[in-house]
Amino acid sequence: MNEQDFLPFTRPSIDELTIAEVGEVLRSGWITTGPRCAALEAALSERFGGRPVRLVNSATAALELALRLCGIGPGDEVITTPLSWVATANVILAVGATPIFVDVDPLTRNIDLDAAEAAVTPRTAAIIPVDLAGLPVDRDRLQALAARHGLRVIEDAAQSFGASWRGREIGSTGDLVAFSFHANKNLTSGEGGCLVLRNQAEATAFERLRLQGVERFPDGTLEVKAWGGKANMTDIAAAIALGQLRSIDGFTARRRALARQYFERWNRGAGFELPPDDFDNSNWHMFQPLLPRATAARRGEFIGAMRAQGIGVGVHYPAMHLFGLFRGLGWQAGQFPVAEDIGARTVTLPLFPAMADADVARVCTAAARAVGCLR
Known part of the structure; x- marks a missing residue:
């Protein structure tokens, strides 16, 4: 590509x-x-x-x-x-x-x-x-x-x-x-x-x-x-x-509009969990669905499948108490099951003001296709 x-x-x-x-x-x-x-x-x-x-x-x-x-x-x-x-x-x-x-x-x-x-x-x-x-x-x-x-x-x-x-x-x-x-x-x-x-x-x-x-x-x-x-x-x-401050309110409005489109276009049958649909308080810094639990261990393959379709994916964030630094301080796997589950399944999909409406549709289609390949 x-x-x-x-x-x-x-x-x-x-x-x-x-x-x-x-x-x-x-x-x-x-x-x-x-x-x-x-x-x-x-x-x-x-x-x-x-x-x-x-x-x-x-x-x-x-x-x-x-x-x-x-x-x-x-x-x-x-x-x-x-x-x-x-x-x-x-x-x-x-x-x-x-x-x-x-x-x-x-x-x-x-x-x-x-x-x-x-x-x-x-x-x-x-x-x-x-x-x-x-x-x-x-x-x-x-x-x-x-x-x-x-x-x-x-x-x-x-x-x-x-x-x-x-x-x-x-x-x-x-x-x-x-x-x-x-x-x-x-x-x-x-x-x-x-x-x-x-x-x-x-x-x-x-x-x-x-x-x-x-x-x-x-x-x-x-x-x-x-x-x-x-x-x-x-x-x-x-x-x-x-310069950014002059435009920030417009940036926030555009992010919210793009997030709404994600919710409208998302394939609910693909098994993801969508983030909270808060359009009054959130600035929509990131759009982060959670992978189906059955495919969480294959997140790297999902990211690769999205990249093959020309779409970048981030991971924000792994549960940090599982890092060696904090395990060395006594924290262990299983102590915070909700954070661990979210950290293992989260993916950050494209969301920024310069995106076109068609980009959202493209991401939604690609995500459904990529997760389908993992089943």
Whole structure:
């Protein structure tokens, strides 16, 4: 098949104006953190109702530095889901705390909040929920749980920029909210992310954490009183994100329209389980049906059969407690059967704003044909 006809599971949409604005940054001679980053932070803050926003070079950095901002470290436990990119738990290990996994809800595929509450101990300091595929965790129940137990909530909203919960955009409420601007996200800066904070005092402390702990003074002197990392965003990346921000609402609307078409065109006799059909809250970052259980062990063959038809497929995500790193910490197969089942059967099919309506029909036909070959 002609490579130009290949349909990846995602592709960024970057317009010519944005490309020109990146060129302006390069010509300006100021290519690291500067005026474009300041403009992006201001624009994001306005979008989130005036809450302070600070940029970083990845959502991983946003999550780790948020934990450090909260003073979480050795001896502390942080509750999270095993059904996420491994960064969600790696950042807990990075600060010396202990990740405590709980299973996921079989319908939403997000963290089971009842299981999370049951896992709270005197050592629990925080909870990191994940909005899998852009479908938000129930923010009302989440915040009530945290309030009952005095926990910090660090929202791993890496996949949910543009999503909402009961009419409130994710990022406009809550404790600390981390977004990703990675290349495959709904809003990209190539690489990058941000943290939405509660107040200016936390924002100022976060600024020191993201750049070597440095505090600068008007007379040109500086001081370093505590550890800091190197996680600042560049103006090159910020220029891309500013261009994306102009289009994000249109991107989200198009993703929702494409997702509706998937539901309308899908062959229900093929045996897949479709994701939750939430068109009010989800930003439809990914479209993820689950393979029939009888064919789950042959997922690689399904991916190969789809590629042979010119269609890319991703896997997001295997249940991370089954990785050797976490098995070494005592986690075992069988502890979280729902997450393990979803992780073994999930496939990510193409969904991005530049897709044509005909592409959805093509994917639906190809998926039914590919799974049929496995029976």
